[in-house]
Amino acid sequence: MKKDIIPYSKPSIDNSDIKSVVSVLKSGMLTQGKNVPKFEKLVSKFVNAKYAIAVNSATSALHLSCLSLNLKKNDIVWTSNNTFVSTANSALLCGAKVDLLEIDLNTNNICLEKLKKKLASTKKNKLPKILILVHIAGMPCDLKEVYKLSRIYKFNIIEDASHALGSKYFKDPIGNCKFSKITIFSFHPVKNITTGEGGMAVTNSKILFNKIKALRTHGILYNNNSIKKKIGKLPGFYQQKYLGLNYRMSDISAILGISQLKKLRLFIKKRNKIAKYYSKNLKNLPLIIPKFHKEYLSAFHLYIIKVNCKNAKKIRDEIFYKFLKNNFKINIHYIPVHSHPYFQKLGFCNKIFKISELYYNTAISIPIFPNLSLLNQKKIIKIIKSSFVTKN
Ligand SMILES: Cc1ncc(COP(=O)(O)O)c(C=O)c1O
Structure with a gap:
């Protein structure tokens, strides 16, 4: 008899997950339906952030987060050397440069002391525009300390919390964005909950929320009342404002996320x-x-x-x-x-x-x-x- 292979991680899918996915399949509304906004609302409530944008992977969430912070050619991003390549790639995809930070063997996260030294010894015009923190294995980085540095050296913080949905920093859930501009999560099948493939960006900034939301759908603004009124167009009229992508999450994924989040x-x-x-x-x-x-x-x-x-x-x-x-x-x-x-x-x-x-x-x-x-x-x-x- 063939023996079962035990992987390092595995999704926990039960009948309630299967039932919910089937209900969306039967509804005919497979994408751009009500489940994506519902899932976004539930995640933002869970992590205590004001806004959430569901996408088709954490990689997409990272890319859109960098774009929303106007990351461009000649800008610099620092991140941990101990991460999945997509963390660093998100910066490269915007044309920016990447530098990698050495880790601390106690936490497997970036080494705070080395970060401090590197910031202090870096010329002003070579300082990062963004630092992407990675909470490896779900263990939070010391957010308060990094936030203090971000005030001194004027960089933005994105939290790559692909591993950390459900983690807490002191009493606060990771994702509340008290010490960062944006936090992203992954819902890949090996992660803490799954949507098949999927990700989410959460933020407390309305400006970043609107930008990421538009970039997720080709840079298009839908239902923008000011546009409709100004030009006198019919409902459904849309305008492309930015160069965006199609990084949308489907309703099939979102309903699975809703069901998984309960557990x-x-x-x-x-x-x-x-x-x-x-x-x-x-x-x-x-x-x-x-x-x-x-x-x-x-x-x-x-x-x-x-x-x-x-x-x-x-x-x-x-x-x-x-x-x-x-x-x-x-x-x-x-x-x-x-x-x-x-x-x-x-x-x-x-x-x-x-x-x-x-x-x-x-x-x-x-x-x-x-x-x-x-x-x-x-x-x-x-x-x-x-x-x-x-x-x-
Ligand atoms: C730390 C980290 N960042 C980003 C990603 C990318 O996640 P996704 O597969 O959802 O794009 C992963 C996935 O392995 C990850 O572990």
Whole structure:
């Protein structure tokens, strides 16, 4: 009999999700219906932000966020070297330049001390217009500290919260945009909730909201009463104001998002329970394991372990292959951005990101998702422990 493959993450889809999607399919209104605005309203309420714009991926949300902040040629964006390439690509797609920030091995997020030093030693005309913060694995970055720097050095903050829907920074949900201009989320199937493919940008700025909303649909303004009145056109009249794209989310996706959002708190609880179980059982091994922050809640989108001893890479590779042999399809988050051929061509080959390299050579994301069975959690722990048993 063929054995089941256990991935590092998996969507939790139940009958209520299936029923809701079927109801939209039966309605005939597959896109531009009532479910997208409804989903937007629910997410903005959940994260406590004024406005939300649903799109077809987090990549689209990042691209539109950069465009809405007028990012252009010769502007500079800084972001973490430990992220999915689309974070950095969103800036490149606007014609801007990207610089990458070294990470902190305690949090796997950007290193605040290094950020401070880099800002202080950068000429004024080379400072970033935007800093995209990435809350890796759902662990929030220190938003207040970065916000203080943004006031001094005059840059905008976008939060890439692809992993962090359901996370909390102190008592506030990630996405409330107290310390940033825009926060974006991903609803890819491996993420905390899914819409198949999908993403969302949230903001407290009406100007940015209107701009992102227009850019999502070709840069067109619909239902703009001032236009209708001024030109005396009929309802349905539209005008293209910006050069935009079609990044819309369908109603099929939105209804799935609405159904999934109802279970988000439960999903985060289950992820945290698994994380606690892992931490309890892995704490005495030569590993760096995720910390539970006293003041923040991580959504635990990922549980990243790092081997921390002599021959760390060799042992990490052994663990990796053991997982594959036992039908666990694990992963590493992420291959450092600077090391991809495209970024090497941009000139990153000469930069040395020692910490990112160390991270990449020692890290593994072990499976974590709401329906991961206790039996599989035990198997996962056993595989890791067996790699540290001294061989005679
Ligand atoms: C940190 C981060 N940013 C952006 C993205 C892009 O998300 P999407 O697949 O929804 O475009 C991902 C997805 O893996 C991600 O993990």
